[in-house]
Amino acid sequence: MNIQFKKGALELCVLALLNKQDHYGYELVKKISDRIAISEGSVYPLLRRLKKEEYFTTYLQESQEGPSRKYYQLTDKGRDHLNDLLKEWEHFSEGVNHIIEEGVSHE
Amino acid sequence: MNKKEFLTSLETRLKKLSNEEREDILQDFSEHFEVGKAEGKTEEEIAHSLGSPGQIGKEILASYYVDKVETSSSTTNIFKAVWAVIGLSFFNLVIVLGPFIALVSLIVAGWAIGASFVVSPILFLINIAVFPDAFMLFDLFFSITLCGLGLLLIVGMLYVSRISIKGFVKYLNYNVNLVKGGMNS
Known part of the structure; x- marks a missing residue:
């Protein structure tokens, strides 16, 4: 799939995952890359940008194995943003699906 | 690695x-x-x-430079930001450099016209000094009118430049978001 397109969806994926519960970086990356082929490193710049936009906050938490982990927690602002993005996404995918159906059924 | x-x-x-x-x-x-x-x-x-660490670094640097322009929009900062955003992909070369060149040319042209209007009475005086026979009242008044127009134009250009810089920074930001995974347009 087109790279630009994938990256557009990445933000939505991150916010949607954090909507349910807090995650640490590695977990977020794995959950996304299990489903979509991405270059995993680009998730971190995205996380930094969204944090700067105050869509989530971070906190450190110890773990049994390995070093303490940085968890990401969605803010109210982030939740609002997620809802906006979801609306856009639904509108967009509805449109695309409609066009595909039209195009493919007439072949 | x-x-x-x-x-x-x-x-x-x-x-x-x-x-x-x-x-x-x-x-x-x-x-x-x-x-x-x-x-x-x-x-x-x-x-x-x-x-690749190279690509990740590029993405981080581009948003760093754009943030910097937002806080202080000096000329070097703007050029650095434009360059960094272009570096993200070929897509941005076309979509960032084109509007940037157009915008800069328009602003430069505006300033040049304003400045030449303002100095036109001086040019008129030089002309009189060199060719005293060529004195014409029409030329005098015309150049004074141009001078006034030029002053207005320069004041206008001040605003235009300021607004264009702000607008262009927004546009850069939008591009960074686009490339880095934003859908917020």
């Missing part, structure tokens, strides 16, 4: 950032490696899935 090579490579690309911010980023990636290793992956596997 192992963890150390990956982090070193990324670090050299992030020299421009403050120590604090660079350490923070490297810490994120270091954590990523550690968690991956705890899950039984090799450093090479993890580095491979992360992708």
Whole structure:
């Protein structure tokens, strides 16, 4: 799939995952890359940008194995943003699906 | 590439950032490696899935420069930001450089016209000094009118320049978002 397109969806994926519960970086990356082929490193710049936009906050938490982990927690602002993005996404995918159906059924 | 090579490579690309911010980023990636290793992956596997440190560095730097323009829009900052955003992909070369050149030419042209209007009475005086016979009242008044128009134009250009810079920074930001995974237009 087109790279630009994938990256557009990445933000939505991150916010949607954090909507349910807090995650640490590695977990977020794995959950996304299990489903979509991405270059995993680009998730971190995205996380930094969204944090700067105050869509989530971070906190450190110890773990049994390995070093303490940085968890990401969605803010109210982030939740609002997620809802906006979801609306856009639904509108967009509805449109695309409609066009595909039209195009493919007439072949 | 192992963890150390990956982090070193990324670090050299992030020299421009403050120590604090660079350490923070490297810490994120270091954590990523550690968690991956705890899950039984090799450093090479993890580095491979992360992708190229060069590309990651570019993405981080581009948003860094754009942020900088937002706080202080000096000419060098703007050029650095434009350059960094262009560096993200060929897509941006076309979509950022074109409007940037057009905008800069328009602004430069506006200033040049304003300035030449303002100095037109001086040119008129020089003309009289050189060819005293060529004195014409029409020329005098015409050049004074141009001078007034030029002054207005320059004041206008001040606003236009300021607004264009702000607008263009927004446009740059939009491009960074587009490339880095934003859908917010």
